[in-house]
Amino acid sequence: MTGRRRTRSTFLPWHHRFTRHVRSSALLAGALTASASLLAGCGVIPGTTGGSGDTSITVMTWAPEDTSATNKPGMPAFARAYARWINAQGGLGGRALKVLTCNDRNDSVGAAKCARRAVKEGAVAVVGSYSQYSDSFFPTLQGAGIPYIGGYGVTNAEFTSPLSYPVNGGQPALLAGLGRELSGVCGRVALVRPDTIAGDALPSLLDSGLDAGGHADATDQPAAEDATEYSAQAQKALAEATRGGGKGCVVPALGGRTSTFMDSFRRDDDASSVRTATVLGSVDQTVINSTGGAAGPYEGAYVTGWYPVASDARWNGMKKIISDEAFTDNRIEADDTGVQTTYIAYTVFKKVVESLGSGQVTADTVRSALDDGLRIETGGLTPTLRWQFADRLGSVGLPRLVNADVSLQVVRKGRLVAAKSGSVDVTATLESANLD
Known part of the structure; x- marks a missing residue:
């Protein structure tokens, strides 16, 4: 086994423990404000502005699509449906939600491109996403201080990076x-x-x-x-x-x-x-x-x-969004764990924005709210979520795993x-x- 080529940055051998000496500059550098206007491009959900200017909030959701390996098309598709739904309700505190979506193509180059686009287009968070290539996207997010909320849980870094806020135990x-x-x-x-x-x-x-x-x-x-x-x-x-x-x-x-x-x-x-x-x-x-x-x-x-079965009534909120905004989209299935994870991740993001009130929503303020001990309820789909620098499972190299x-x-x-x-x-x- 010593000659095998290892290509994916998933769960690394457990003796590679997470070091707690994270440079503060990596956490704080490059905090981004939500864009005053969004660059034109595919995968952008338009919404109304809140007030006299464009006070929209931009996030990104990525996942592999149309590849020969694992595909999760329902995750970005649901993110777009969620944006349509929340904007029809008046947005997040009167501010429109704009969702960028990206296909990471199940390779390191694609994952890196998605992360660079998130930075370029002013995303304040990456929400409800799937990628096996954390070594390719986390350095870019970390350099810009962009939080990664509700990843699918397929990589070690999702349970070790201080910028990661996982909603399940992977x-x-x-x-x-x-x-x-x-x-x-x-x-x-x-x-x-x-x-x-x-x-x-x-x-x-x-x-x-x-x-x-x-x-x-x-x-x-x-x-x-x-x-x-x-x-x-x-x-x-x-x-x-x-x-x-x-x-x-x-x-x-x-x-x-x-x-x-x-x-x-x-x-x-x-x-x-x-x-x-x-x-x-x-x-x-x-x-x-x-x-x-x-x-x-x-x-x-x-x-x-990780979650209750799809027939559980606690999923009714997600099912209403699908029914209202994506009834004919066969990429989105209420039974799909990826879709469920994306729904919970956007629930978390909505609670964070609500906690900020009329204050500015940036990568820095979103991350600060989460790091300051904000407790988030998800309607019983998970236990109460609250992230600290190192939770109980830090002793076994999983300091960000808060939902077991x-x-x-x-x-x-x-x-x-x-x-x-x-x-x-x-x-x-x-x-x-x-x-x-």
């Missing part, structure tokens, strides 16, 4: 929560994960939950993240999960390639002899729908998620439904994890 919380739940229902557990830097961190996270439940560690099976089929890996995982008797569990955590693995897995005659389980981000309702629903490979699978709640879901009749009521806080599980 892969750490999901895998720890999954291990904790599986410890009581599984025999042997086989993890199939990407042979990448991101994948290297996953076994320890899953094992932290298994260990908390007194279960043996999962067997670790790295696999190519860009494979077109996984027959050999499926056979090996089945052999590991069924060894020694008992109802074993196979846990594929291959991101966008999880469905490719599951397609290979279900073709094996022994597939029905084990349980399957995974995490949101590797599968969500849109993936289940596209792979056959109740007749597809995910039927009966356990899934850990996970929900256990299961696929029944082709739908993700709650397997049990409520959510579980896995902060203590992660605190006791051996992540070095």
Whole structure:
């Protein structure tokens, strides 16, 4: 494994701890004011001005679209719908919200271009976005002091950078929560994960939950993240999960390639002899729908998620926005975890602007409000959010992770439904994890 090329700045090995000596100039330099006028270009949502001049507030949402890997088109599409909706309500305190959107194209160059555009066009925050290339975009945001609110949670930097304000627990919380739940229902557990830097961190996270439940560690099976089929890996995982008797569990955590693995897995005659389980981000309702629903490979699978299931009434506010402003936009699904994350991120941003009253809304004032301990309620979709320089999980290298709640879901009749009521806080599980 020493000769593998590592290309993505996702969850780095846990011994690369976040250093607390962040230069103050990186935090404070270049605070930007909202633009007096927005440069013309695609992806801009027009709105009315508040008062005699243009007092609009500009933000950006980015995500990969039309690529051969992970795509999240619903996130920028929802951001545009949100802008139309909030502006129809009179804007944010009488100021129009202007949303820039950007396609990061799932590569480092695209991510860097998006960040530079955010700076150039006066964005006061990047809100509800997805990118695997934090090393490419965070330095640019940090140099301009632009906060990153509600990233999807796919990179280590989202849980370490002082300019990041995550709304969920990312892969750490999901895998720890999954291990904790599986410890009581599984025999042997086989993890199939990407042979990448991101994948290297996953076994320890899953094992932290298994260990908390007194279960043996999962067997670790790295696999190519860009494979077109996984027959050999499926056979090996089945052999590991069924060894020694008992109802074993196979846990594929291959991101966008999880469905490719599951397609290979279900073709094996022994597939029905084990349980399957995974995490949101590797599968969500849109993936289940596209792979056959109740007749597809995910039927009966356990899934850990960050939020309540999509049928929960707490999502009604998001669904109204979709209904009012994007009913015919098939990129936006209420079941899509990316869309849900973007909605929560814009909820956070709205609360921040409201807290500033009639004061100026800039990258600096937005960041200061968040850093000063502003407590944000999200209607029960998350616990109360409040970011400090280093929260409880700073001891394990995750100082910005403030929401470690996970929900256990299961696929029944082709739908993700709650397997049990409520959510579980896995902060203590992660605190006791051996992540070095």
